[in-house]
Amino acid sequence: MLLAIDCGNTNTVFSIWDGTRFIATWRTSTEHQRTADQYYVWLSTLMAFQKIEAEITDMIVSSTVPRVVFNLRVLADRYFNTRPIVVGKPECALPVDVRVDAGTAVGPDRLVNTVAGHDLYGGDLIVVDFGTATTFDVVDHDGAYVGGVIAPGVNLSLSALHQAAAALPHVDISKPQSVVGTNTVACMQSGIFWGYIGLIKEICARIKAERERPMKIISTGGLAPLFQQTEDLFDVFRDDLTMHGLTVIHKHNKAIG
Numbered sequence: 001m002l003l004a005i006d007c008g009n010t011n012t013v014f015s016i017w018d019g020t021r022f023i024a025t026w027r028t029s030t031e032h033q034r035t036a037d038q039y040y041v042w043l044s045t046l047m048a049f050q051k052i053e054a055e056i057t058d059m060i061v062s063s064t065v066p067r068v069v070f071n072l073r074v075l076a077d078r079y080f081n082t083r084p085i086v087v088g089k090p091e092c093a094l095p096v097d098v099r100v101d102a103g104t105a106v107g108p109d110r111l112v113n114t115v116a117g118h119d120l121y122g123g124d125l126i127v128v129d130f131g132t133a134t135t136f137d138v139v140d141h142d143g144a145y146v147g148g149v150i151a152p153g154v155n156l157s158l159s160a161l162h163q164a165a166a167a168l169p170h171v172d173i174s175k176p177q178s179v180v181g182t183n184t185v186a187c188m189q190s191g192i193f194w195g196y197i198g199l200i201k202e203i204c205a206r207i208k209a210e211r212e213r214p215m216k217i218i219s220t221g222g223l224a225p226l227f228q229q230t231e232d233l234f235d236v237f238r239d240d241l242t243m244h245g246l247t248v249i250h251k252h253n254k255a256i257g
């Protein structure tokens with residue numbers, strides 16, 4: 001079975017894929033100090049708890065944090081006796097083209113989202129991923145990654161306000177009752193929530209105008225539904241988009257040897 005790992009700057013998601021479906025998914029915070037032994041204790045405890053008797057034979061990793069890859073390679077070698085496929089490394093083949101400026105190291109999560117989007121929804125896509133940063137990945141008609149947009153993430157924007165201004169508290173994102181806030185928390189939530197609705201709409205509209213063609217908007221990441229509840233911003237929401245992309249890339253690399 002395949003262990004697929006998606007490390008973001010905030011959280012790392014592990015999923016076990018049995019060839020047809022994900023039989024388990026677990027999330028932990030991303031910490032580059034975590035050793036292979038620590039990963040294994042955590043993983044094997046959860047597997048035992050959920051009575052999952054999967055024999056892991058393959059591993060694939062996408063990491064926006066380069067430093068965590070070393071310990072994940074040790075995990076693969078020491079506990080699963082396999083060499084992981086690491087997205088973004090030259091030995092990892094992608095089933096789509098990447099058409100960007102020479103020397104650009106595109107975030108592996110964005111490449112994986114592109115592959116997943118193309119596999120599930122074809123071409124002419126905008127993939128919006130709400131993570132530490134919010135990324136917009138533009139997928140051409142043939143599935144190629146052709147660039148995109150990087151915006152500060154929702155929680156990052158809220159933390160930035162708290163960190164930079166002495167009188168602004170830590171606030172969680174939620175949909176405010178009204179636009180005009182009558183207390184500090186409501187004012188901050190309004191700025192981020194409605195600002196974000198505007199950001200998503202404007203960026204998607206401008207991408208469509210620049211590319212002069214209709215495009216399907218695919219969203220992923222835990223915060224997408226919060227915005228979708230208010231405005232019809234996305235054509236599809238797919239929580240497991242990145243994980244799906246990892247299974248497609250794994251299959252592609254196995255097929256070509």
Ligand SMILES: Nc1ncnc2c1ncn2[C@@H]1O[C@H](COP(=O)(O)OP(=O)(O)O)[C@@H](O)[C@H]1O
Binds near residue numbers: 009012221
């Ligand atoms: N359903 C959710 N509700 C509220 N916050 C969420 C939800 N899902 C993720 N987050 C928050 O969004 C931010 C980005 O998380 P995540 O998507 O795991 O980022 P990354 O992929 O960059 O590690 C984090 O601050 C996380 O706590």
Ligand SMILES: CC(C)(COP(=O)(O)O)[C@@H](O)C(=O)NCCC(=O)O
Binds near residue numbers: 108130132133135150
């Ligand atoms: C933009 C990102 C920080 C998003 O990472 P995430 O929010 O998923 O942790 C990541 O994709 C990245 O480090 N990209 C490198 C630059 C680029 O994609 O062009």
Ligand SMILES: [K+]
Binds near residue numbers: 109130131132134135
């Ligand atoms: K992201």
